Amino acid sequence: MKTISNKPFEEKQSIELAVGTFVITTLLFVLYIISNESPNVLLIAWPFAASAILVNLIMLVHLTDRFIHLPDYRKDIAFKILILLSNIPITFFYYLIVIK
Numbered sequence: 001m002k003t004i005s006n007k008p009f010e011e012k013q014s015i016e017l018a019v020g021t022f023v024i025t026t027l028l029f030v031l032y033i034i035s036n037e038s039p040n041v042l043l044i045a046w047p048f049a050a051s052a053i054l055v056n057l058i059m060l061v062h063l064t065d066r067f068i069h070l071p072d073y074r075k076d077i078a079f080k081i082l083i084l085l086s087n088i089p090i091t092f093f094y095y096l097i098v099i100k
Helices: 013-034 039-069 071-085 087-099
Strands: none
Touching: 013 039, 013 071, 013 087, 039 071, 039 087, 071 087
């Protein structure tokens, strides 16, 4: 007999990562706009964006693995995956503004 636990999935790093990268990306974007589109800000922003993509991708792979192997926690893990993936359209929107 399988015991079902009502205990939520206790992994918090993915939400912290998603919120942290969102806040830092937004601050860099605002700094770029306020500085009259200074290329010096881009020297900091592009390496950060590239590393944030890599780290978020690693976290996405980790959460996907947990989603597959922990069927009892799929709802919680799916919510964390959606929060992590929500950064993509926001970052793409910032990218479009910077390019124009």
